[in-house]
Amino acid sequence: MSRYSHVYFIGIGGIGMSAIARYCRHAGLNVSGYDRTPSPVTEALEKEGIPVHFDSNVSLIPPVPEETLVIYTPAVPSDMAEMVYVREHGYRIVKRAEALGEITSGKRCLAVSGTHGKTTTSTMLAHILTESGEGCTAFLGGISKNYGTNLLLSDNDVIVAEADEFDRSFLHLHPEAAVVTSMDADHLDIYSDIDDLRRTFVKFGLQTGKSLVIKKGLEERFRSAGARAEILTYGKDGDFYASDIVSDGTGRMFFTLNTPSGAFRDFHAGVPGLVYIENATAAAAMAMLHGVPVESIRKAISTFSGVVRRFDIRLNIPGHTYIDDYAHHPAELAATITSIRQIWPGRRICGIFQPHLYSRTKDFYPEFASSLSLLDSVILLPIYPAREEPIPGVSSEMILDRITLQDKRIIEKQDLLAEIGDRDTDILVTFGAGDIDRFVTPIESLLKEKYA
Numbered sequence: 001m002s003r004y005s006h007v008y009f010i011g012i013g014g015i016g017m018s019a020i021a022r023y024c025r026h027a028g029l030n031v032s033g034y035d036r037t038p039s040p041v042t043e044a045l046e047k048e049g050i051p052v053h054f055d056s057n058v059s060l061i062p063p064v065p066e067e068t069l070v071i072y073t074p075a076v077p078s079d080m081a082e083m084v085y086v087r088e089h090g091y092r093i094v095k096r097a098e099a100l101g102e103i104t105s106g107k108r109c110l111a112v113s114g115t116h117g118k119t120t121t122s123t124m125l126a127h128i129l130t131e132s133g134e135g136c137t138a139f140l141g142g143i144s145k146n147y148g149t150n151l152l153l154s155d156n157d158v159i160v161a162e163a164d165e166f167d168r169s170f171l172h173l174h175p176e177a178a179v180v181t182s183m184d185a186d187h188l189d190i191y192s193d194i195d196d197l198r199r200t201f202v203k204f205g206l207q208t209g210k211s212l213v214i215k216k217g218l219e220e221r222f223r224s225a226g227a228r229a230e231i232l233t234y235g236k237d238g239d240f241y242a243s244d245i246v247s248d249g250t251g252r253m254f255f256t257l258n259t260p261s262g263a264f265r266d267f268h269a270g271v272p273g274l275v276y277i278e279n280a281t282a283a284a285a286m287a288m289l290h291g292v293p294v295e296s297i298r299k300a301i302s303t304f305s306g307v308v309r310r311f312d313i314r315l316n317i318p319g320h321t322y323i324d325d326y327a328h329h330p331a332e333l334a335a336t337i338t339s340i341r342q343i344w345p346g347r348r349i350c351g352i353f354q355p356h357l358y359s360r361t362k363d364f365y366p367e368f369a370s371s372l373s374l375l376d377s378v379i380l381l382p383i384y385p386a387r388e389e390p391i392p393g394v395s396s397e398m399i400l401d402r403i404t405l406q407d408k409r410i411i412e413k414q415d416l417l418a419e420i421g422d423r424d425t426d427i428l429v430t431f432g433a434g435d436i437d438r439f440v441t442p443i444e445s446l447l448k449e450k451y452a
Helices: 015-026 040-049 079-088 096-104 118-132 166-172 194-206 219-224 274-290 294-303 329-341 356-374 397-402 412-421 436-452
Strands: 006-010 030-034 068-072 092-095 108-113 137-144 150-152 158-163 178-181 211-215 229-234 241-247 252-257 262-269 311-315 320-325 348-354 377-380 409-410 427-431
Touching: 006 015, 006 079, 015 030, 015 040, 015 118, 015 137, 015 178, 040 427, 068 096, 068 219, 079 092, 079 409, 092 096, 092 166, 092 211, 096 158, 096 166, 108 118, 118 137, 118 158, 118 178, 118 194, 158 219, 166 194, 166 348, 178 194, 178 356, 194 219, 211 274, 211 329, 219 229, 229 274, 252 294, 252 397, 262 274, 274 294, 294 427, 294 436, 311 436, 320 329, 320 436, 329 356, 329 427, 348 356, 356 397, 377 397, 412 436, 427 436
Parallel strands: 006 030, 006 068, 068 092, 108 158, 108 178, 137 158, 178 211, 211 229, 320 427, 348 377, 348 427, 377 409
Antiparallel strands: 137 150, 241 252, 252 262, 311 320
16 A cells, blocks of 8 residues: 555445545545445544545546555445546555455454454454553454544554455455354355355465464364364353353343463453353453463453444433444344343343345344344334345335234334334334434433433
8 A cells, every 4th residue: 555645435434444544544645535425434534634525526536546546345336436437547446355455464463253243352352452551453343432433553563353254355364363253144145155154254264374263163164174273262162261150230240261271250341241241252362362461351351341333332220221232133133132131131122123235134034033022022114225226025024024022013214213202111222234323322312311
């Protein structure tokens, strides 16, 4: 990238794209970009001095191709006017994943992959390294609540990177060490089937040089493929696992971290939930293998505040709790709901879910219904299409029809706040990866006004 004076982003508002944009600006490059709609991310970029526009306008692209690198997200259609223009005018064009691969090349990259869990685990690992005093540069898939950003910067050569399986992006990374949190079926618009997805994860593992920390039960695929990295497991019956997990009923959770070096007691999860403790175990394993002292790991896990939209507790007063979560896969939904029931047993949970992508809904609607049936009541929103065109016959009704609860319904987005205002909620959870995030602050304000 050093040979360019400008970096132009097509889809700059994406969470992964915005982290690279911030990195490029910190490196002294001129940065600007396009996104489809304004968002809190684009507003933050503009406040940081990065120009963003929202109408496809080729006149705003830096005019000298030889001095400009164009980075784009695969979510942008190939026939979008700006994409056509840069292709036809000789600009160097790379995907976000290729850019991240170039940035991490030659560095000590610690990568976190998995169909779910990677954002929290990578953010927690970055927090451990930062709190330990070593520091790291980190490209995160969410906004860290400890630091208020998705990019951490350091002068050393250690980089924490979220390794995204979408579009096989993580194959551009060749990390020193990596985590694999899960390999559940997802992105079946990209992968032909779950075996194709898992083979690609294994290929990523074969590109890892020193250590692979893999969720227990998934490791044999990597061993049989001849991975050169040392393979260790985490989770139940793994090399690293949590035991003696205790909740005090208010959301505070404590556990013992068991490792090949011994058992270490008195760990306190800064964010509650079994999912967080499992992610903490993976992050702690990576940190220990990297050489971070146990006491530094223990302290950092206790001070970890979480990630915006990942089991994000927005309100927690006696009798009323509101949580926002990015879950958009059936396994993620089930894990989050199970964690809530473990932390707050006996309470009633109302979930609001916005399905993400027509293709994902078509592939997993029975599984979505099964996971959502773990709730006490369900409100569904229409499907958020993101990059897709509608698929005939695919809608939220497919999920609704299979949910086994009596209290279930579909409403339009414009009716959501009125619906919540009419309900006496105990625990309310919003789920989804689409624009349901635009409702989080209004819902929080409504509930605080009503109950706080």
